[in-house]
Amino acid sequence: MTVIQAERLRKVYGEAVAVEEVSFTVEEGESLAIVGESGSGKTTVARMLLGLETPTSGTITVCGRPRAAGRVSSKERRRRAREIQIVFQDPYSSLDKLQRIGDVIATSLSLHFTLTPAELRRRTLELLESVGLAERHAAMLPKQLSGGQRQRVAIARAIAVEPRVLVLDEAVAALDVSIQAQILNLLADLRAPGGMSYVFISHDLAVVNQISDSAIVMHRGAVVERGPTADLLREPQEDYTRALLAAVPRPGWKPSRRGT
């Protein structure tokens, strides 16, 4: 089953074209990577998928229902919330600094499910545990957690709603490499049972290689190449993809010293 079908998406800000004729589909349980340098329009695509931006033209169909533009009732917004959720890049500003971690998750849960206080508490702790946090974290404020821990909270908040698709917008870019690996493993674990699909937005090809089945490469708002991730990384067809690949530092890479 196709969970996301984006057709000929286009977004124009004044004179500037941010996204040009972008089409892709995401199947149930699939993980699609959207790759490109900063400014290539990948975050704009993510925001359009979530309804945070309105496409200038083109259509988005989620779980078989076309997403009409314009104002929607809050009931319809809650229904859409259970289809698609997002984890943002910056784990510092994506949590309310005054809201305790347990409340972040409990608020999500009680918005979408009817639970008794005991069930709510149990489910909150389950979710925290599933992202590798403990009961004691529930009473903490975001400032008491590290960046990696905060990103786990953001993931728990998103999956609390039990969405069909999770969009990760550079969700590991702000974290250091060992924490990145932890979060990627966590995402791989979460994916297995529920059949949740991922849209993984990143500039980092090493990360994309680990997490995605297929990928599209964006450059200046347009898709320049698409295909299974493994093929794309092994035998890139386009110059731009090759340039992106060449920009990844590899073992044995020595910083060149200028002058002397």
Place this chain on the structure above:
Amino acid sequence: MSRLGGLGTAAAALLAVVAVTTLAAPLLAPYDPDFPDLLSALAGSSSSHPLGADALGRDVLSRLMYGARTTLLGPALVICVSSVVGTALAITAAWAGGRVDAVISRVLDVLFAVPGIVFALITVAVLGPGIPGVVAGLAVAYTPYVARVVRSAALRERSLPYVAAAWVQGRSAFAICVRHLLPNLRPIIVAQSVSALGFAVIDVAAISFLGLGVQPPAADWGLMVKSGFDSAMRGQPLEAISAGVLIALVVASVSVLGDRLGRTV
């Protein structure tokens, strides 16, 4: 205390003393503030009247203690009303954006352009002299003081990803504004309200001085400056000076406190 600094702590202490004295005036005041003792009229400083007596022989110190009530109640009401209304307008404007924001912002600009005293003169003309008219006029005039600053802070707060996350989760706009924006904006609202309180004290006292605010024979610092002005002409400046100094001290303390609270935001 440390976050207020030395001057800030002194200002807070002075305001605390004024507040306690005001509340405990019936216990602390040496005389009935309205009792005319014509034999001591225009008396200077003495052991029985530390700050002398006014033209009707009423004890100045007692009148200052009781007068703090009317002097500070008016400005406090002005700030309460204007802060609540201003914050509501500011968050509405920042959240809705577009045309709603444009209309609210232009209305605030217009209000900002008219001096508070002019507004108070209009409402006093309608409601008659006294505290209600003054408070109504100044509350309208002070709304943009709070609203403008809170609006720009709310715009910044609204653009943070946690607000987008709450929206994507399906929370209502009202819940996001009240549960997330308002608590995060609270320090700025408090700091700005306290700063505005200082100006409101001056404005209310000025209107009483003009004879349109608190009406005699009630004790009020603004009125005391006015009646003390007449006494000064007759050689006894103590009433005008003590009331004036007290207004200046309270306003300065409130301003310092507002500034310190604003800095720690």
